[in-house]
Amino acid sequence: MKMKELLLFLSCVLCVSAYGLHGDVHINGCSDFDAEDMYGLDGEEVAYADFNNHMEVYILPPFAEPMIYPGAYKQAVTELKVCRHNLKALSAVMKDYPSNNHAPSAVMIYTRDEVEFGEENTLICHVTGFYPAPVNVSWTKNGQKVTEGSSTNVPYPNKNGPFTQISRLQFTAQLGDIYSCTVQHLALTEPLTKIYSPIGDPGLRTAGVALLHRLWAC
Known part of the structure; x- marks a missing residue:
């Protein structure tokens, strides 16, 4: 198997109150032509490095309190250089390494915010349970x-081993529009496609979400 992508991650658990623990994860990954750096909290993405626009982007809903990682983008650039150095070395060593592939166990499509017709929003395609x-x-x-308006984060590992990856699409909800996200993975015999279409009375400014699951036995 030809090694095409290297993922490096650092995970730690932080005690933020006397009543429970929260998992804080920092993941950076690279290939020969692409790279990502992401911070997450309790399984949710919080921020990522935008290497095209040279800045750190924070993924927070409007009602959330700001969560800032000082120096995060500068650190991401430094770690990218290390990642590509390691990728070059490991590509030669692991080119014939046997694989153990698992297709995604679930794919979901939903909106980030409550939908209002004519207002900008974000569609999220959530893919989990796959390896590698x-x-x-x-x-x-x-x-x-x-x-245009789409982005996909770096995959991050679940506690039980497989990975989760999230893709986003900026859109403006209009009655009758149909959106789809299609997922491809080397363990799939054919792509997986999930559909979303706003429904309801525009006067009520409501929308529905088509949320479908497909499970595979490991």
């Missing part, structure tokens, strides 16, 4: 492929 990383996620609107 990554998956490839693509989006369509009314049957046409879209790339």
Whole structure:
């Protein structure tokens, strides 16, 4: 198997109150042509490095208190250099390493915020339970492929071993539009596609979410 991508991660558990523990994770990954650096809390993405725009981006809903990682982007650039150095070395060593592949156990599509027709929002395609990383996620609107406004984070490991990966698409909800996210993975015999379409009366400014699951036995 040709080694195409290296994922390095650091995970620690922080005690933030007298009543419970929270898991704080920092993951950075790279390939020959791409890279990502992500911070997460309790299984949710909090921030990531945008290497195209040279900045740290914080993924927080409008009502959340700001959570800032000082110097995060500068650190991400430094770690990217280390990652690519290690990738070059490991690619030669692990080119014939046997694989143990698991297809995604669940794919979900939903919106980040409550939907209001004519208002900007974010569609989220949540893929979990796969190994090895990554998956490839693509989006369509009314049957046409879209790339503008889409982003996919670095895969991060679940507690039981497999990975989770999240892709996002910025969109404006309009009645009758149909969106899809399609997931490809080397353990799948064919791509997985999930559908989302806003429904309801625009006067009531409501929407529905098509949420489907597909499970595979390990």
